[in-house]
Amino acid sequence: MNTSKKQIDxxxxxxxxxxxxxxxxxxxxxxxxxxxxxxxxALICHVGFIVDNQPFVIPTAFxxxxxxxxxxxSPASRMLRSLSQGIEVCVTVTLLDGLxxxxxxxxxxxxxxxxxxxxxxxxxxxxxxxxxxxxxxxEQIISGRWGEVRSPNRAELQGTLVLxxxxxEASAKVRTGMPIDDEAxxxxxxxxxxxPLKLVAGQAIADDRLLEGMVVPDYVxxxxxxxxxxxx
Amino acid sequence: MNTSKKQIDxxxxxxxxxxxxxxxxxxxxxxxxxxxxxxxxALICHVGFIVDNQPFVIPTAFxxxxxxxxxxxSPASRMLRSLSQGIEVCVTVTLLDGLxxxxxxxxxxxxxxxxxxxxxxxxxxxxxxxxxxxxxxxEQIISGRWGEVRSPNRAELQGTLVLxxxxxEASAKVRTGMPIDDEAxxxxxxxxxxxPLKLVAGQAIADDRLLEGMVVPDYVxxxxxxxxxxxx
Numbered sequence: 001m002n003t004s005k006k007q008i009d010x011x012x013x014x015x016x017x018x019x020x021x022x023x024x025x026x027x028x029x030x031x032x033x034x035x036x037x038x039x040x041x042a043l044i045c046h047v048g049f050i051v052d053n054q055p056f057v058i059p060t061a062f063x064x065x066x067x068x069x070x071x072x073x074s075p076a077s078r079m080l081r082s083l084s085q086g087i088e089v090c091v092t093v094t095l096l097d098g099l100x101x102x103x104x105x106x107x108x109x110x111x112x113x114x115x116x117x118x119x120x121x122x123x124x125x126x127x128x129x130x131x132x133x134x135x136x137x138x139e140q141i142i143s144g145r146w147g148e149v150r151s152p153n154r155a156e157l158q159g160t161l162v163l164x165x166x167x168x169e170a171s172a173k174v175r176t177g178m179p180i181d182d183e184a185x186x187x188x189x190x191x192x193x194x195x196p197l198k199l200v201a202g203q204a205i206a207d208d209r210l211l212e213g214m215v216v217p218d219y220v221x222x223x224x225x226x227x228x229x230x231x232x
Numbered sequence: 233m234n235t236s237k238k239q240i241d242x243x244x245x246x247x248x249x250x251x252x253x254x255x256x257x258x259x260x261x262x263x264x265x266x267x268x269x270x271x272x273x274a275l276i277c278h279v280g281f282i283v284d285n286q287p288f289v290i291p292t293a294f295x296x297x298x299x300x301x302x303x304x305x306s307p308a309s310r311m312l313r314s315l316s317q318g319i320e321v322c323v324t325v326t327l328l329d330g331l332x333x334x335x336x337x338x339x340x341x342x343x344x345x346x347x348x349x350x351x352x353x354x355x356x357x358x359x360x361x362x363x364x365x366x367x368x369x370x371e372q373i374i375s376g377r378w379g380e381v382r383s384p385n386r387a388e389l390q391g392t393l394v395l396x397x398x399x400x401e402a403s404a405k406v407r408t409g410m411p412i413d414d415e416a417x418x419x420x421x422x423x424x425x426x427x428p429l430k431l432v433a434g435q436a437i438a439d440d441r442l443l444e445g446m447v448v449p450d451y452v453x454x455x456x457x458x459x460x461x462x463x464x
Contacts, residue, residue: 018286023309023319043342043429044276046324048289054250055287059346077255092278092289096431101452104382105370106392110275114291119296119342137319138337141428149422150336160338178439190381192439193376195455197275199328214423220333223427228249 018118019171027171032067038113038172039064039093041225043141043199047071048090055161061135062091068164069117070124070133075161083121083163091165099195102179103188109179111194118149118168121163132164144219199225240360250350251403264299270345270404271296271325273457275373275431279303280322283314294323295368300396301349302356302365307393315353315395323349323397331427334411335420341411343426349402353395365394376451431457 003089013019013030021028036215045062048055058079062071069091073080083089093115102111124130139144150224152160179192204216245251245262253260261267277294280287290311294303301323305312315321325347332341356362363384370378384392411424433455436448 018288023306043328044326044344046280046289046326047292048278048280048322050282050285050287053282054350055280055282055322056250056349057278057289057322059278059324059326059344061342074255088286090280090287090289092291094276094278094291096275099374099433099455101374101377102381104384104388105366105378106382106384106388108370108373108377108381110293110373112276114289118286138340139240141340141342142331142333145333145340146337149334149340150338150355150417152336152338152402156336156338180256180411185382186441187443188382189443189446191449191452192442193448194437195437195452196434196437197431198434200430200432201331202430205426205428207424207426209418210424211419211421214421216425217423220423220427223331 013085013152013168013170016118016169019116019169021171021173027173028177029174032167033108033171034174035059035115035167035170035172036064038095039069040140041095042093042202043225045071045091045093046055047079047083047231048092049079049082049087061136061137063133065132065136067167069167070136070162070164072134072137072162074159080161080163084161085125086120086122089119089121089165091156097176098197100179101192101195102177103181103185103190103192107179107181111173111175111177113174115170115172117165117167119165119169121165130157130162133164134160142219142223144217148217152176153218177184236439243273245400247403248350248401251348251401251404253360253405259368259405259407261406264399266406267347267399267402267404268296270327270347272302273327274325275457276324277303277325279311279315280324281311281314281319283310293369293373295365295372297364297368299399301399302368302394302396303394304366304369304394306391312393312395315365316393318352318354318404321351321353328429329408330429332407332411333424333427335413335417335422335424339413341407343407343409345403345404345406347402349397349399351397351401353397356396358387362389362394365396366392374451374455376449380449
C-alpha cells in the first residue's frame with residue numbers, strides 16, 4: 001500500500017460543474033497530491049447520498065489506495081445497500097487547523113483543509129482488491145496495526161461489503177493564515193490572531209482482558225495524525 | 233443564549249423512518265439533552281442537500297439556540313441558495329473520542345458521538361433572531377468572543393443569509409468503551425484497548441497588526457472543546 005501511495009502523479013483534476021469551488025475560488029485546489037494528503041490525514045469522511053429524494057449524511061471510516069477510496073460495512077446498512085446500487089455519492093473530508101479570531105464577528109473564521117469527492121460507488125468483488133481495501137482501511141486509522149492483528153477470515157470477508165469510489169472528480173479547499181479584517185477594524189483594541197487546533201491522542205487504555213505481559217505498541221504510544229500543525 | 237441553552241426539557245424525540253438508527257440500534261439515542269450536548273461540543277457540521285439529483289455535503293460552522301440550529305453565509309453560496317428554497321436537508325455532526333483497537337482487523341472501531349438532523353431549512357428574516365443566531369454562531373466557535381469583537385453592522389447583517397433548522401427530527405449515535413472481540417481472539421498475544429482522541433488548541437499566534445499591549449484573552453488561552461475526554 002505504501003508503494004501505491006507513492007505512485008502519485010502530480011496531475012491536476014479538471015474541475016466540473018459540481019466539483020468546482022465556487023465560494024472564494026482562490027481557496028480551491030485540484031492537485032491530486034493536495035487532495036490525497038488531506039484524505040490520508042483524515043480519520044473519517046461524511047458520505048452523502050439520496051434515498052427517496054431525501055439526502056443522508058453518514059460519518060464513516062475509509063481508506064485510500066492509489067486513485068480510489070474505499071468504504072465498507074455490513075451489507076445490511078442503509079448506506080451501503082443504497083450506494084451499492086450505483087447511485088451518485090458525495091464524500092467529504094474536513095480537517096480543522098485553527099480558529100481565525102478576527103476583530104469583528106463578521107470575519108470570524110476557521111483554518112481548515114477539506115476535500116469533496118463526487119462519483120458513483122462500485123462494489124469491490126475481486127477478493128484481492130477487497131483485502132487490500134481492508135488493509136488500507138485499517139492502516140488509515142492506525143498505521144502499523146494491520147500487521148499485528150488477526151486478518152479477516154473467510155466469513156468476515158464475505159460478510160463485509162466494500163465499495164470503491166474513484167478519485168476523478170474532486171476538489172480541495174484550504175484556508176490558512178491570519179484573519180482578514182476590515183481596514184478600520186485594525187484600530188480596535190481587540191486581540192486577534194489564530195488559535196491552532198489539532199486532534200491528539202491521550203494515553204492508551206488497556207482492555208481488561210489483555211494477556212499478561214502485553215505492552216502498548218510503539219505505533220499506539222506515539223500515535224499522531226497531524227502533518228501540518230506541529231505544536232505540542 | 234446561555235439561558236436558552238439551559239431551558240432544555242428532557243423530552244425524547246420520536247424516531248422517524250429516516251432518523252431511526254438502524255445499524256446497531258442500541259447505540260441510538262433520541263434524548264434532546266444528549267443530542268444538544270453533542271451539537272454544542274462540535275465546531276462544524278456537514279450539511280447534505282440535493283441539487284439536480286446530485287447530493288452535496290458541505291462542511292460549515294453553525295450555532296444552536298434552543299431547539300433550532302443556525303447556519304449562515306453569503307447569499308451567493310450554492311448551499312445557502314439551495315437550502316433557502318425550502319429543500320430537504322440532512323445535517324450531521326461527528327465527534328471522535330477514540331480508536332478502539334481490537335485483536336482482529338474486523339473489529340477495529342472508533343468511539344464517537346454523532347448527531348443526524350433531518351428537516352427543511354428556513355430563512356431567518358426577523359432581525360432580532362438573526363442577530364441572536366449570529367451570536368450563537370460566534371459563541372459556538374469560541375465562547376466569550378462575541379462580547380469582545382465588533383458586532384455586525386447593518387451592511388454585514390444584510391449581506392448575511394441565516395437559515396434555521398428545527399431540531400424535531402434527529403438522532404444521536406454513540407459508541408463508548410472497549411473493543412468487543414470474538415471470544416477466541418482474546419487469547420491472541422495482541423495489545424488491545426482504547427486510544428482516546430481529542431481536539432486540542434495550541435498556543436495562540438498573534439496577528440502581525442495587533443495593537444501594542446493586547447494580551448491573549450483568558451477564553452483563548454484556556455480554550456477547550458471537550459466535555460467528555462478529560463485527559464491532558
